[in-house]
Amino acid sequence: MIEVTNLYKEFKGVPVLKGISTTFEKGKTSMIIGQSGSGKTVFLKCLLGLHIPEKGNICFDGRNQTALDIKAQRQLRQEIGMVFQGGALYDSLTVEENIMFPLKMFTNNTNAEMLKRVNFVLDRVNLVNANKKFPAEISGGMQKRVAIARAIVMNPKYLFCDEPNSGLDPNTATLIDNLIQEITKEYQIITVINSHDMNSVMEIGEKIVFLKNGVKAWEGTNKEIFKTDNEAIVNFVYSSNLFKKVREVYLNETK
């Protein structure tokens, strides 16, 4: 379990996160949502240890990340998989080399063993015949799959995704969502996704944390989001007529 307690982060005296507390559980897809500038990315970067919070604790299965020394923090990070918004694939490496990189860095496997693992994860993300291609030679959706493959190649305990389906067509976005959810269930990992995409939130958000102006304004499941009367989350999620209609239909059906 990841346990966040009273997380506070500021930049040049301006508070961005104001005492956020929440938990993320094993085998569940948790989502952080909120408007632009609400602190989602900063929150995610604090979880990853890329930002050091001024106050608060982030415990990964009992290990307080904010109190670990650099060596222990690097050790912890080897248990983390991350899918960046833009993929963050290494331009100079092929798809195969990108995925093999963490294995080369942290295991003593032979080349054949590493290749076997790379092909396994590529198969898992439904990507074939792309091994020798460079990131610039494949589509955005394929890049996201490669990023997911790289994130899971080390069998992580924790998977973080920053807007994994931004810039993708609805079909590919759904495929990526389903893939992340399947991987979360299959390997029983703790998945935290930062998203703007309400479709993803409704589909795979088993736990949703809504941030507004740096505070946790609401948290619940994708079922509870239909019933809540919390004004902040209702205004955010049901800002489009389509979702308003969806909510009405859902509430009528469940009466």
Place this chain on the structure above:
Amino acid sequence: MNYLEHIGKYFIMLKQVFKKPQKWSVFRETLFREIEDLGLKSLGIIMFISFFVGGVVAIQTALNVDSPFIPKYLIGFATKRSVILEFAPTFMSVILAGKVGSYISSSIGTMRVTEQIDALEVMGINSLNYLVLPKIIATLFFYPILIVLAMFLGIYGGYVAGILTGRFFSEDYIYGIQLDFDPYFIQYALIKTLVFAFVIATIPAYHGYYVKGGSLEVGRASTQAVVWTSVVIILLNYFLTQMLLG
């Protein structure tokens, strides 16, 4: 940010750079790639410039020692001294600061703005050590070779220029380059080269690593990296000359 802050941050960066590589096999692989990118790919430009600069130095010297009282072998002597002491180590380092410095700064800067450095950090990799240390070792290893090559080609360029223009005889030139040869000058040039190689690898890496923003800022960082690397090379050249030859 003031200059002192930058200097402090630069040395803090170096502290992270000089850590034991996390995996020697990966380090070795990266090192060979850097030797190719930063060294071998600079061979052509260094050979071209040093040959012609040597030629120009010889012709300029010949034009300025027109007096019958000044022996012609001084052209070879002056060309050798100029090329070994300054043109090869300093001038070539400034050229490399432009070519290699902008490459280092922009490649690391692009990695920063596209979150590739964050990806390294999230994996638990010391990104500074992984990205910068191979560059330092590659430049320290290869630039002395480049500069020695530049010395030979510069002196040879002077020889060819003399033959082509007919301003001096080849025997005079060869006698001049052998005259009063002091091996310490080679040592002096190589010491300077090693210092400049370190500067060429680290200052652009600093500018690239700490860039914030997008492509525009990467471009700006690249320009700043070249400017500051050149400034530091010129300043260090002055102090090293005073220390080693003064």
